[in-house]
Amino acid sequence: MSQPDLATMPAGALHAVDITAATFKADPFPFYARLRREAPVFPVTLRFARQAQRAWLVTRYGDVVRVLKDSATFVKDPSAAMTAEQAKAAPMLRLPGPFQVLQQGLLSLDGDRHARLRTLVHKAFSARQIERMRDTAEAVTEETLDRLLPQGGFDVVGDFALPVALRVIGRVLGVPDEDHRRFSEWTRALVSLGDRHPLWVAPAVLRFLWYMRRLVRSRRRAPRDDLISALVQAQEAGDALSEDEVLAMIFLLLSAGHETTVNLIGNGTLALLNHPDEMARWRADPALGRSAVEELLRFVVPAETATERYATRDTEVAGAGIPRGELVVAVLASANRDATQFADPDRLDLGREANRHLAFGQGMHF
Numbered sequence: 001m002s003q004p005d006l007a008t009m010p011a012g013a014l015h016a017v018d019i020t021a022a023t024f025k026a027d028p029f030p031f032y033a034r035l036r037r038e039a040p041v042f043p044v045t046l047r048f049a050r051q052a053q054r055a056w057l058v059t060r061y062g063d064v065v066r067v068l069k070d071s072a073t074f075v076k077d078p079s080a081a082m083t084a085e086q087a088k089a090a091p092m093l094r095l096p097g098p099f100q101v102l103q104q105g106l107l108s109l110d111g112d113r114h115a116r117l118r119t120l121v122h123k124a125f126s127a128r129q130i131e132r133m134r135d136t137a138e139a140v141t142e143e144t145l146d147r148l149l150p151q152g153g154f155d156v157v158g159d160f161a162l163p164v165a166l167r168v169i170g171r172v173l174g175v176p177d178e179d180h181r182r183f184s185e186w187t188r189a190l191v192s193l194g195d196r197h198p199l200w201v202a203p204a205v206l207r208f209l210w211y212m213r214r215l216v217r218s219r220r221r222a223p224r225d226d227l228i229s230a231l232v233q234a235q236e237a238g239d240a241l242s243e244d245e246v247l248a249m250i251f252l253l254l255s256a257g258h259e260t261t262v263n264l265i266g267n268g269t270l271a272l273l274n275h276p277d278e279m280a281r282w283r284a285d286p287a288l289g290r291s292a293v294e295e296l297l298r299f300v301v302p303a304e305t306a307t308e309r310y311a312t313r314d315t316e317v318a319g320a321g322i323p324r325g326e327l328v329v330a331v332l333a334s335a336n337r338d339a340t341q342f343a344d345p346d347r348l349d350l351g352r353e354a355n356r357h358l359a360f361g362q363g364m365h366f
Ligand code: HEM
Pocket: 068, 106, 107, 108, 118, 169, 252, 253, 254, 256, 257, 258, 260, 261, 264, 297, 301, 302, 303, 305, 306, 307, 308, 332, 358, 359, 360, 361, 362, 364, 365, 366
């Protein structure tokens, strides 16, 4: 089905737009531009595992910053926000037993529990580990291009971005090369859930957890120069990550680091192909690299929205009332095109200065 003209459709029809449809995602920017002008906080119905839930889309730059920074009013843990009745009716708050470890990562936690984990994880991301990640990313990119370029042409997402992202994260974690095929299959199953119920990929999740648990235990016995060993060894004031917390972190690194990177490479390449003048500008001046990557992050927005937040009390954003316990979605793709923050926001300008984009979010989960 072709996409209706989002810039001109009657205001009443905006509620019928399916923001999860592939046709919408191909170019969501006109829709968000209208919301910023006409309805900066906009209720939509999201479907998850066949259940419906109302969500409030927050689209203006200033309001997105406020939602992400006000971590007392907008929290990650729905049970800390909802009334008992709301929690009972809400779709899928808690995963069953063996899968709960996946919900203990940084992006599921608030307040002190988040701060504790983030401090410990920060220890593992030492300057040395970051340097190692850069070397790994460069080596994997070179290897992959050496293999692909002689073919004369390749699919940027399937042949390049996906395998590079997976291989880099696998090596950074310390997954042995001979296990890489299994590791990629499970990871792809894990991150390609879409709106299906998580139990749909239960066998892959269980095998992944079993494998990773063994790897974590072996690194605890005999640490190596890899991220799993660094996570296992990270200590702060006598505190350390438990085995489940290390597993949750590994899972989060895979899910948070995988799709975003692939989207930036894929959509960034497309943006450059659609703007040959900007591509020529970058080729002529490689020193543009830093601002160019920041601008591509702003322009393509690898994560269209921040992850979910829940209102802990009845509150108001941009004049709209949001009831306690309801789902709030900060739309990063919209904030990054807000003309109150960015001059000529729909233009790709690889030399853009003072580019305070929100591609990585804002606040404590930045
Ligand atoms: C283009 C690349 C990336 C983009 C645009 C991106 C974007 C984001 C955004 C928007 C958030 C915050 C979500 C929220 O507040 O709801 C986030 C959090 C996070 N990202 Fe990324 N990300 C990228 C790459 C990566 C990579 C490569 C990794 C690791 C391998 C990673 C790991 C994380 C983690 C662990 C968090 C949670 C931090 C916390 O809760 O304290 N991200 N990312």
